[in-house]
Each structure stands twice: as structure tokens, then as C-alpha cells.
Amino acid sequence: MTGRRARVLRALAFVVAAGLLAAACHASRTNGQSASSHQPSARPVRATPTAHASGGVGADLLPGMPPPLSAHDVWAADRPGRLARAVRHDPYRVYVPNSGSDTVTEIDPKRHKVIRTFKVGRLPQHVVPSYDLRTLWVNNDAGNSLTPISPRTGRPGHAVHVLDPYNLYFTPEGKYAVVMAEARHRIDFLDPRSMRLEHTLHVPCGGVNHADFSADGRYFLVSCEFTGQLLRVDTATRRITGMLRLRAGSKPQDVKLAPDGRTFYVADMVANGLWKVSGDPLRLNGFVHTGKGAHGLYVTRDSRRLLVTNRDAGTISVVSFSTGRVVGTWHIRGGGSPDMGNLSPDGRAIWLSGRYNGVVYELSTATGKLLAKIRVGNGPHGLCVWPQPGRYSLGHTGIMR
Numbered sequence: 001m002t003g004r005r006a007r008v009l010r011a012l013a014f015v016v017a018a019g020l021l022a023a024a025c026h027a028s029r030t031n032g033q034s035a036s037s038h039q040p041s042a043r044p045v046r047a048t049p050t051a052h053a054s055g056g057v058g059a060d061l062l063p064g065m066p067p068p069l070s071a072h073d074v075w076a077a078d079r080p081g082r083l084a085r086a087v088r089h090d091p092y093r094v095y096v097p098n099s100g101s102d103t104v105t106e107i108d109p110k111r112h113k114v115i116r117t118f119k120v121g122r123l124p125q126h127v128v129p130s131y132d133l134r135t136l137w138v139n140n141d142a143g144n145s146l147t148p149i150s151p152r153t154g155r156p157g158h159a160v161h162v163l164d165p166y167n168l169y170f171t172p173e174g175k176y177a178v179v180m181a182e183a184r185h186r187i188d189f190l191d192p193r194s195m196r197l198e199h200t201l202h203v204p205c206g207g208v209n210h211a212d213f214s215a216d217g218r219y220f221l222v223s224c225e226f227t228g229q230l231l232r233v234d235t236a237t238r239r240i241t242g243m244l245r246l247r248a249g250s251k252p253q254d255v256k257l258a259p260d261g262r263t264f265y266v267a268d269m270v271a272n273g274l275w276k277v278s279g280d281p282l283r284l285n286g287f288v289h290t291g292k293g294a295h296g297l298y299v300t301r302d303s304r305r306l307l308v309t310n311r312d313a314g315t316i317s318v319v320s321f322s323t324g325r326v327v328g329t330w331h332i333r334g335g336g337s338p339d340m341g342n343l344s345p346d347g348r349a350i351w352l353s354g355r356y357n358g359v360v361y362e363l364s365t366a367t368g369k370l371l372a373k374i375r376v377g378n379g380p381h382g383l384c385v386w387p388q389p390g391r392y393s394l395g396h397t398g399i400m401r
Contacts (some may be wrong), residue, residue: 301343
């Protein structure tokens with residue numbers, strides 16, 4: 001009798017479990033069918049929830065994307081000493097694109113000496129590490145080309161024809177290079193090795209230029225500098241799934257995801273601070289005032305602070321991720337125009353271009369003290385510090401995860 005009762009109970013448990021599984025599968029199919037992506041149009045796109053979980057780190061990853069090292073920190077791979085095998089023998093260098101001189105200056109940061117300056121295409125904007133970390137690409141915006149630099153030798157190769165490459169990113173699984181074709185109102189998706197165009201996304205806003213990806217890699221947020229908007233773009237479908245308009249007159253710049261993967265910080269040069277934005281649903285969640293001309297955003301190696309360059313104020317603000325508040329302000333001795341750059345491999349210093357001063361700065365990330373000021377070409381912009389810790393590059397001046 002006891003054995004028979006046990007068999008009956010096991011059979012009932014199996015039936016209940018099967019029913020729950022079938023219900024879950026039906027709900028999953030229903031959710032997938034109800035989620036919709038919007039094709040870009042001339043009208044603003046209303047933000048709609050996506051069909052994936054985007055809160056936190058590591059949930060429902062974009063297929064092919066390397067899983068995060070930490071469930072609580074998207075920047076966990078950026079710790080000092082975490083150099084990928086591909087870059088361990090690359091010399092420590094700073095590469096500075098001089099937009100007004102059509103050149104790149106290569107600096108030895110340990111000696112604070114210029115090694116060489118070489119010509120590239122017209123209006124170089126950023127120097128961008130490739131997804132596989134084996135090439136540094138110079139974005140020759142008006143020259144309609146990308147110039148490759150060997151990080152092992154520091155020498156340039158033959159330029160590749162690419163239209164209007166103001167900025168360059170890579171999708172988290174390495175499938176596409178993403179060109180922000182600002183003047184053409186386009187986001188172009190290219191083969192990341194040949195740089196051959198594969199897909200064009202026309203955007204209903206002006207000045208697409210900076211971006212960052214969600215923790216799961218399923219979408220990325222793009223700033224539209226000239227029309228004060230943010231776009232959400234689905235990585236896999238390459239479609240716009242949301243648009244958010246900031247306040248009148250806004251001029252959004254760099255975009256950076258918080259370590260917990262729940263908040264995007266967006267620098268605004270006119271609002272003089274940072275917008276706090278959730279990606280899904282796409283909405284504003286607050287504002288942090290930093291300084292005049294807030295522009296570039298850099299996460300410290302311990303993932304505790306966000307460094308904000310205030311280009312027009314000549315300062316760098318230090319924002320605590322835990323409190324969301326400014327906890328310090330660094331003033332560049334003698335004034336300056338800090339723009340774009342990155343941290344040193346050990347995280348003890350940050351290198352920044354002085355956009356209006358024809359120099360680059362090195363500052364201590366512990367105290368903000370100016371360690372060096374080096375003369376370069378005219379209009380230095382998105383400099384690249386190499387090598388960087390991390391497993392792969394999402395682009396720009398070295399967004400590594």
C-alpha cells in the first residue's frame with residue numbers, strides 16, 4: 001500500500017511539472033510575439049519595452065557575446081593587470097588624433113616624449129581599438145577612411161575606404177563594426193575585419209556620435225548631439241526601438257553604463273552635467289550637475305567612480321556610483337580644455353586631449369594632480385591609451401569588457 005501511494009504521488013508530481021513547463025513555454029512564445037521593433041522613420045519613435053531582461057549583469061545575453069566576469073559589475077574585466085594575451089607584448093603608448101592637423105601623434109607616456117607624428121586622412125576624430133585588440137583604427141571623418149595602426153609597432157598601414165567615420169564601435173559578440181556617420185544621419189554596420197558595409201540604419205535625429213551597450217549586449221544607447229535626443233538600437237535586428245528627447249537645447253555627448261548595468265550616464269555639454277537614464281524602459285531618472293561643457297566619461301579601475309571631463313570649465317568631476325553624487329573636482333593647473341582619452345593600464349593616471357589648447361594632459365586618478373602636459377597637433381580629440389585591460393573592445397577610445 002505504501003509503495004503504491006508513493007508511485008501515485010510521483011505520477012502526480014510529474015503531471016504538475018509538465019503542466020507548469022508547458023505554461024512557461026506558451027508565455028515565452030506569447031511575449032516574443034508581442035514584442036515589437038520599430039523601423040526608423042522621420043517621426044520620433046515612442047520608446048517600447050523590449051522582450052529581454054536588461055536589468056543587472058549577465059541576464060539573457062546577446063548570442064555569441066562573452067559572458068561577464070561578474071554578475072554585479074560590467075567593468076570587472078578592466079582591473080589592472082587583466083591584459084588579454086593579444087596585447088601583453090604591445091608597448092605602452094598614447095595615440096593622439098589631431099583633427100586640425102590631419103595627423104596622429106604617438107607618445108611614450110613613461111618618458112613623456114613624442115615618438116613620432118604621421119599624416120592620416122582628413123579630420124581624424126578618434127583612435128579606436130578593434131574588437132579583437134589587434135588593430136587601432138584612426139577615424140578620418142572628412143577623409144572617408146579608416147587608417148589602421150599596428151599596436152605592436154605603432155606604425156600606420158594603408159587606409160580603408162569608409163564613409164563619414166566620425167566614431168567607431170563594435171557589437172559585443174564581434175559581429176559588426178558600427179560607424180557613427182554623423183554628417184549622413186546614419187549608423188552603418190560593417191564587417192569588422194574587411195570594413196565592408198553590410199547594413200545602413202537611417203536615423204531620425206542629428207549628430208549621432210557616442211554610444212554604449214547594455215549589460216546583456218542586446219541593445220545600445222546612442223546620443224544625438226545636435227537634436228538633444230537618445231536612441232535605443234536593437235543590436236541583433238539593427239533597428240531603432242526607442243527614442244528619448246532630453247530638455248530643450250540639450251547637447252548629449254559621451255554615454256557610459258554604470259557597473260550594475262541598470263543606469264546609463266549621458267554627458268550633456270549644454271546642461272553641464274549627466275543625465276541618468278534607464279535603457280529598458282527608456283526614460284530619464286535624474287540629473288547630476290558636474291561642470292560647464294560636460295563631455296567625456298571614464299570608469300575607474302575599481303568600478304567605484306566615474307570621471308567626467310568638463311571641457312569648457314577646464315575641470316574633471318569625480319562622481320560616486322554608489323551615491324550618484326559628485327565627490328570631487330579636479331582643476332587643471334593653468335586651465336585647459338579636457339576632452340576625450342582614457343586611463344593608464346594600471347589605472348593610476350588618466351590621459352586626456354586638450355581640445356582647444358593643442359596639448360594632452362596626464363593627471364593622477366588619486367589626487368587629480370597634473371602630471372604632464374605635452375604639446376601635440378591642432379585640435380587633439382579622441383586619444384587612445386594602449387594597451388588596456390579587458391577581453392574585447394566595444395570601440396570608441398577603448399571601452400573594454
